[in-house]
Amino acid sequence: MSPLRDWPIKRKLTAILLLISGLVLVLTSAAFVTYQVVTFRGTIQSHLATRSRILAANSTAALAFANEADATEILAALKYDPHMVAAALYNQDGRVLATYPVAATADLIPAAPQPDGYRFQGGRLVGSTPVAQGGKRLGTLYIASDTKDVSDALRLSGVIAIVVLAIAMLAAYALAAALQGRISAPILALAETATAVSTRQDYSVRAPKLGEDELGTLTDAFNQMLVRIEDQDRELRRYATELEQRVAERTQELQERHEAVRRNAAELLAANQELDAFAYSVSHDLRAPLRSIDGFSHVLLEDYAAQLDQAGRDSLQRVRAASQRMATLIDDLLKLARVTRAEMRTEVVDLSGMARDIVAELQRATPERHVEFAIAPGLEARGDPRLLRVALDNLLRNGWKYTAKQPRPQIEFASTNVNGERAFVVRDNGAGFDMKYADKLFGVFQRLHSAAEFEGTGVGLATVRRIITRHGGRIWAEGAVDRGATFYFTL
Template sequence: MAIRYDITARKEAEEALRRSESCLAEAERIAHLGSWIWDARSNEVRGSDELYRIFGLQPQDPTASRVAFFDRLHPDDREAVRRVIQAALQEERGCQADFRILLPDGSERVASAQGEISARDAAGKPRQMMGTVQDITERKRVEEALRESEERFRAIFEQAAVGMAQLSPTGQWLQVNQKLCDILGYSRSELVQKHFQEITHPEDLADDLDCIQQMLAGKVSICAREKRYIHRNGSPVWAKLTGSLVRDAAGEPKYLIAVVEDVSARRRAEQKRQRAEAKIRQMNAELEQRVAERTAELVAVNRELEAFSYSVSHDLRAPLRAIDGFSQALLEDHAELLDPEGRRYLERVRHATQRMSHLIDDLLGLAQVTRSEMRWATVNLSEIAWQVAENLYAAQPERQVEFVIAPDLHTEGDARLLKILLENLLGNAWKFTSRRVPARIEFGRTQFDGGPAFYVRDNGAGFDMAYADKLFGAFQRLHGASEFEGTGIGLATVARIIARHGGRIWAEGKVEQGATFYFTWPALAGRLGASCNAAASAVEPPQSDKA
């Protein structure tokens, strides 16, 4: 005999249960959510595979009692979890707790557990609890990272050296930092009750609104510009504004972030610089006008000087030659008709006319030095000095004079003018040593203020330093014409030459103990040369301890 049962329905139900349990286990695995049942009498815990994985235990370990699960709790969290469970059992309510799990490899997980009383004994006391444990390690990590990020943002926001603010798309201040309050002069409570349009300079508002519209339309992501706010006291505040739009997950405008840097000081400095530049341009224009006028005057003066030179050269020389010639004729042809005193008078007339002729020559030479064009080149001053010395020897071979000229003294300058300079300085030394036997004249180079300076030194008559400021003026003489001949033009000519080279000249001396003339200029001075008016400053002597 046999009995056959149709178990199709049971098998289908078992298969459906198996599929349901499989789906539940997969869902728990995906959600990192384990389920558990705790029997209070046996202290046994039965849980899903995901629960064991969360606690780092082998799935369905028969030895995994409540104690085994508690042993995996972080020591610092065990007591808190125990109190939560005890309170739930005593007060017969559900419980919830977050705790840390220590895994065998030393790592930690963070879990969140919930539980409810699921069965009671005959006396109504809790006999069983069931619940879930979810691994929230990743969520906690994200929450912690978000918290740290918010704290950093808050610190940056509050401690920034520039003003920062959060605004609604309509322009209302939502959050502001203290620096922005300092810049605009409002308190936080006052500022968050306003829209930025209320404290923007009217002339800058249209541009601000245009920037916002472009960001809302997605044309630009950041807008930066300089604008003016109105301070609480009514004064304008120049600021550099950088704004950006933050959108939500759906791409809709959420709020604006603004960074405001106070640039009022820089703006004031720029305005001051612009005013200074405008003033300089005005002064330059006035100076150019004055230079043009002065140039025109100088051109006119030069023409007058040329006319004067022509007159001196031709109109004055002829009468002088006539006076000298007729005086000489009287002395040669009619000397017997004159007594000795009359002949002496004629000699004095001739001497005066000749001296006048020399004076005219020197004046013309001085004018030529002032007006002639500079031709710069490398000049060997030593060679020129020897040429001048040879000419002086040839003119008075009976003189006993020792020349000491340093070799290879080169410089940059106008060769013709420098020759005139040395002719005058060496000629002066030759003249003022005429009463010295033997006489000595030196030409060399020394150091002055870190650069080269040339000098001409003699052991002649010298001069009193109290009158040194008169040396380089025209017609200024420290010795009478009866002592030493001359017109008083030579050193004035020297001063003009030095001035045209952009340099200076000075002298030192003592009466009857000789004199030294120093002169210097930059080796590569400006090619334009100095004007005649610079001669006065060029001859100013330095302090004696520097000379």
């Protein structure tokens, strides 16, 4: 059975009412039974006393003359009272003169007279009365009666009490069951409403008010609270809908913008590809006529040198030089175009080893130059080995070229940490450049040094940047005039 505090309120109320009425009834019944017994004992005691006094009065003569036969006869009259158990007459000396019944056993009759008075003793009412005449005591009358009347009365009143108790409890139960509703009904209604609110989230329900008492006040307060919650809930829902709508609008807007950007990007890509294709075919198609110009200039110089004067030969010489320079430019442009078009194949690339190869190649080509190289070992990156080689080649070749006028040229290839990201570094102590033009370096045909100072086409760094960008990396440069240049790139 669950503990009392978990009982439903109906049962709790019924139990409390039954407990109280039961307690009241038991106390009342006990009082009733006690009263019954006390009065009954008083009554039988006064009966016995009266009877004793009558007997005592009748026994004076028998005692005065110590007439045993008379005394026995007087006592024998007691047989008409069925409750009388025993009696005895003692003379002045305290000896027994006569007894009732005649052959009374010793446990019925005390050997000597008892003190005067009446008392209940061993389930009997016993008493001693003086037998006197004219103020002179002649002896003592002892008398004993059973208490059957008292126990009968006790039993009867007990039965009555139990019956009354049972009927009263039944009535109390019926009444409690009927009346507890007055208190429990409003509470149950409140509980039911609260359950409905919490399970269905329906704040429009209201608890029925069943009276103007404190429970009525509680119901009113509860209903008011529900009104407030309902209002706030409605407000919240309105906000939520508004918000959803706004989010939807924003999403739509963003999607449209995203779509526009995507379209732009696609258009740009297409345009770029077209441009690349155009640059590629133009460069490619320019090569043939250029080769003709160079070839025929060569033929003219070889076969018709005699017909030309010195100025003519010089001019032809310049035509050849210019056409050769243009061929280099076109080759570089073609390389740049190829870098963009080439398909990428990604793998782990040993950049340190690659740098050592390039350096060896540079030294083989110009053995008279002495450049100090410092290549950090074990530099690796994921990327397309062919493209990365082109990029590294350009950067190291630039370092080689722009340190040509430096008495103690040094070139370094290493890696460093830039804002938590790994960056590779190519550094030299050559001619350097003015930081003002740092962003120009990577444009096609953009050169910070004249051809007279340093030879070149200005396509190299543009090619490098395309390669790095295709790898998802960044490239930037730092430098100062005559203090060297540093190129950083990430992959």
